[in-house]
Amino acid sequence: MIKTAQDMKSYKKKIRQALGDSFLRSALDEFNTAYRENRPNVYKDIDFNSLRDIIAENKDSLIPFLEVLFEEFRLNAQKAGAIVHRAKDARQANEIIARIAKENKVKKIIKSKSMTAEETFLNDYLEKQGFIVTETDLGEWIIQLKHEGPSHMVMPAIHLSRYQVGELFEKQTDLKVDAQNIDKLVKVARRELRPRFLEADMGITGANFAIADSGTLGMVTNEGNMRLTTTLPRVHVALVGFDKLVSDLGSALRILKLLPRNATGQAITSYVTWIKGANQSLNTPFGKKEMHVVFLDNGRLSLSKDPLFCTSLRCIRCGACANVCPIYSKVGGHRYGHVYIGAIGLILTLFFHGKDNDRAIVRNCINCQACKEVCPVSIDLPHLIKKTYARVIKEEGKTPVKNFLLAKVMKNRKLFHFILRSAYLAQQPLSKGRPLIRHLPAFLEKDHGFRSLPTIAKIPLRDLWQTLSPKLENPSLRIALFAGCAMDFIYPDHGKDLLKLLKKANIQVDFPLDQTCCGLPAMMAAEEKTAKELAVKNIQAFEAESYDYILTLCASCASHLTHNYEKIFREAKEPAMDLKLFTDKIIDFSSFMDRVYKFPQTDQNMNKQVTYHAPCHLCRGLHVTDEPRALIQKAGYTYVPSKDEDVCCGFGGSYSVDFPEISSEILKKKLDNVEASGADILVTDCPGCVMQLSGGLDKRQSHIKVLHLVELLANKK
Amino acid sequence: MEKKNLIQIMTEKAVAVGTIVHEISSVSDALQYAVDLNKEKNLKTLACPGLDSEDQDRLLDLCNSANLDLLEEPLRNQASSIDTSLTWVNYGIADTGTLMLASDSEEIRIATMLAKIHIAMLPVSKIRLDTGSIEAALNDILKKDSASYTAFITGPSRTADIERVLAIGVHGPVELHLLLIKDMQP
Known part of the structure; x- marks a missing residue:
């Protein structure tokens, strides 16, 4: 049974345990690097970005009509002898499946991998009803033997070493197992599970696609266990989320181009199987299988009506958001999701498994955007994670202290800057005159001592500005500087260097003094109101029409100003005056120096x-x-x-x-x-x-x- | 010219995922190949669902003289003892090295899922470039009101569930052989 930390204290404890697991650490670190290094090769013949946008657009056009697609699927599947059910929640889905099993006098059940069945905790339910359930996907069988949930959506047992698997197999078979040899371990599974397939009365699968216009299920697999699960037993039940509905075969084939590539780096998996209706089965009186398809709602249909979170239903469960996540690679899936793992897991957990299970994990996103970059259906995962966190806070009904303080301080620029200035004095005993604080007070050193901390500058850039920046006669360009808090208060010297460069090119730089924090820290804390107020203040502070560019030396500010301001006002449904004028002028330092300044090639060799x-x-x-x-x-x-x-x-x-x-x-x-x-x-x-x-x-x-x-x-x- | 290219692409991509590919000139050669392979691997049984009765008879003769057991249908009762299966496949999808097999018949499913070795016969005229080029044919199957079970098969059964190490033959066939038959007309 899965136990996800429901408060920060126990979550931290679990994280520390994971960080101490040396196998997990090296396995996932290697995986993270290998997956990313392999991607260019996997996508050399395919334009990933345009294909994913087409798929996302297609999914978006279907999401509002999932119920219509369901009806179409049902009619078509029933013509071919399948019985189609709908379950409003996990419990109802499990009840329907148990009832089918009872009605068919089933004793033994085999399963192929299904995240949807993990979502409903189907095995637990069926076992309580007295059925013998065996997972047959190798990874799923391993975690079933270990009584754990999956730690990855595609590779459920990635957290375990061959030796841990060997131990489980020895316990299961009472035979000595050569755990060093993975091929032999795999053959143990083949040998042990083959009789289970032959004995089973019922097979349960998930599906990757439910194609409405023909009533066909599509399944994407590698091991061959799903084929056996759908062939040998006399009853087949497929448990399918409403989000798996697509209109036609073409849509499914398009997704099939990206799903295996993104999940496992394969152009296609060993098996892709298209099953429609009740197929031939020679061990039943009528020569046909008993075939059921159970569609699971469990919050999906209400998600489909949510203007923001509906995009999470685009997910095709490739698992890539975990593969590239630097945090997942440190803590593993059992600390990075509840049932669903990775970035999408931090989001779906709230909707499928409630705020208690999401409360701690949803905070564990560093907003590095790596998941968004590889998502095959272009879900804005980092953004949705923050929006999910905001919902959790709202559902909890109490404001976290951090948000309270952020709102109090950040909304008042003078107070915020006063605090920063005061910090200069407060840090003196620690910095001892150096620009870095190497040792923190003992109670902080243990957790936070992994890096030296920078000191706050004695005089922030905004105060230096009047003496630094003379007015130029006939400048070639007029630039406004968005300093960002770090440059303003910690690295004013970067500002001096910038002026040195720009003066040479006769570029006038102004520092609008009413500018304040870009608001990204507030947005990261899901302090949405404050983030919006800061955006309004900054747009007002810069009279964008007077400048050729608004330059910032902070990549985070640049990205936030460029993309998030637009999102903030769009989601608040409040058109902001001059927003586009402002965001269009934002430019980051590298782009500016390369494209606008046209920094010249030197003949000098710096020998570094x-x-x-x-x-x-x-x-x-x-x-x-x-x-x-x-x-x-x-x-x-x-x-x-x-x-x-x-x-x-x-x-x-x-x-x-x-x-x-x-x-x-x-x-x-x-x-x-x-x-x-x-x-x-x-x-x-x-x-x-x-x-x-x-x-x-x-x-x-x-x-x-x-x-x-x-x-x-x-x-x- | 294009056909040649398709054969080349099909072969290259199928080999890349571990399929053993041969170009042969007739069904007779395929039957002989199956028997020889079984002998070479010291295997005992063959199943050949979906072959026409003439070819089945020829294979039976070959099996008898090679002292192999050609399994009779229904195969379900002999599910544990199928060493090798020999079947036709409907299409080849060149750019992924994939075989499309209409497996509505339980015999075909059991034979191709439970055998240690699956030998697939494909007329070269049935090779198509990509999934887009078989979409219409597949849709014709799916749009019928009757039940259907259609498989794309690409290489042998595989897993990387333990330490991400690739292992072949976890539940399905350990080997997939593709015999491209040159002189067959559609």
């Missing part, structure tokens, strides 16, 4: 090797990837790639404070890769990443210097 960290919100948020690497080389440095450059550094704003144990592990892998590159300098173009990376390297006492790209470019000559 530079590696790069791609900030999540730049490479995925804004799809800026070539520019920063080109700029490094134009400035006369040798760019040396490091492994997993585009994987999150583990910062994620307050994520690193809320989940320091995970943040530090993500950072560790990042820095190991950076050190292995042999670089002298690590460059990135987001002050948040600079903070995390330099804090981590300082703690390691590494010789590698961390620079914001602006520092590298400004100090070239």
Whole structure:
């Protein structure tokens, strides 16, 4: 039985246990890297992005009509002898299936893999009713023997080593098993399960597609157990979510192009099976199988009417959102979902299994956008996770302290900035005059001591501005700087470097003083009202029409201003004045320097090797990837790639404070890769990443210097 | 020219997923292949549901002289003792190396699911480029009011459920052989 942590304290305990599981850690870390490295090869003949948009659009056009599709499916399937049921919730689905079993005098049941059956806890129910249920998918059988839920939607036993599997098999068979040899373990399953197929009275499956215009089920599998499950027993029951309905075969075949590629890197699975109606079965009196299809609602139909969350019904259960998630790769599926695992699991858990099971896990998203990038149906997963968190808070009916404080402080720019200024004084005993705090007070050091922390600058950039930025006569361009809190209060020197560069090109830069935090931290805490108020303030602070560009050196701010402001006002159904004028002018530093400034190629050789960290919100948020690497080389440095450059550094704003144990592990892998590159300098173009990376390297006492790209470019000559 | 290319693509993609592919010139060669393979692997039984009676008779003769057991239908009662199955498949889908097999008959299903080795015969004229090019044919099957069971088969049964290590032959056939028959007309 699955027990998901329902409060942060027990959740943290489970996370710490997972982080201590060395097999899990190395297996999932390797998987994360291997999966991403294999993707270009898997998609070399297919345009992933355009196909996924077509599929998403097609799904969106069907979601409002799931009940119509269901009726069409039912009529067509019944003509071919199937009996079609609908279940409003998990309990009803289980009852229907148990009733079918009783009516057919079933004793033994075999199952092929079905996440929908996991969702309803069907096995538990059937076993309580006295049926003998055997899972036949290898991974599912393993976790059934271990009495666990799946830890991945496609590879349910990925958290277990061959030796753990060997132990389970020895216990099951009473025979010595050679656990070193995976082929032999697999043959144990073949041998043990073959008789179960032959003895079973009923087979239960899920389905990947329910095709309305023919009443056909489509199933995508590899092992061959589903084929046996649907052939040998005299009764077949398929349990299918309403979201699996598609209008026609063409829609299913289109999804089939992406599903196996995205799930397991296969162009197609070993078996794809199209089953319609009651097929021939020579062990029944009438020569035909008893065939039932049970459609599960369990909240799907009301989700289909939700303007925002309806997109979660596009999900085709490929599991890729877990595969690429840096957090999943640290903590594993049992800490990253309830029944459904990965980013989509953090969302669906609320709707299928209630707020208690989602309360803790839904907070564990760093917003790195890796899942969104690989989702084969273009679900905006990171955004929906935050919206889910907002719903959880709303359903709980009490505001978390963090949100209360965020709202209080952030909405009042002067108060917020006063607190930041005061922090400069408060930190003096700890920083001892250095720009980094290496040791925190003992009670904080244990959890948060994995990186040195930057100090707040004595004079923020906004105060320096008047003396730094003279008015230029006839400037070539007029730029407004969106500083972001980090540059303003921690890294004002980045602002000085920027001015140095821009003055050379006769570019006028202004600093609108009423600007405040972009609002991303509020949005990450699901503090939606505050996020919106900050957006309004910033749009008002910048008189966008007076500028050619609004430049920011923070990738997170850039991405938030560009994409999220639009979402905030759209979802609030409040058109914001000047929103488009504002967002259209936002530009990130790398794009600006490369495309607008046209930073020249130097003849100088700087004789230094530079590696790069791609900030999540730049490479995925804004799809800026070539520019920063080109700029490094134009400035006369040798760019040396490091492994997993585009994987999150583990910062994620307050994520690193809320989940320091995970943040530090993500950072560790990042820095190991950076050190292995042999670089002298690590460059990135987001002050948040600079903070995390330099804090981590300082703690390691590494010789590698961390620079914001602006520092590298400004100090070239 | 295009046909040649399709055969090449079909062969290349099928081999890439572990299918053993041969081009042969007649059904007789296929029957002989099945018998020889069984002998070579030291296997005992063959099943050949869906072959026409003339071919079944020829295979029976070959089996008798090779001391092999050609299983009689219904196969359900002999489910545990099918070593090799020899069947036709309806289409080849070249760009994934996939075979399409209409398996409404329980005999065909049992033979192709439970055998250790499945040998599939496909006239080269039935190779199509991709799933899009068999969509209409498949839809014709699915749109009928009668029940149907249609399989896409791509390579042998496989799993990576333990430590993501690929292992072949977990529940279905351990080997899939594809015999491309050159001189067959549609």
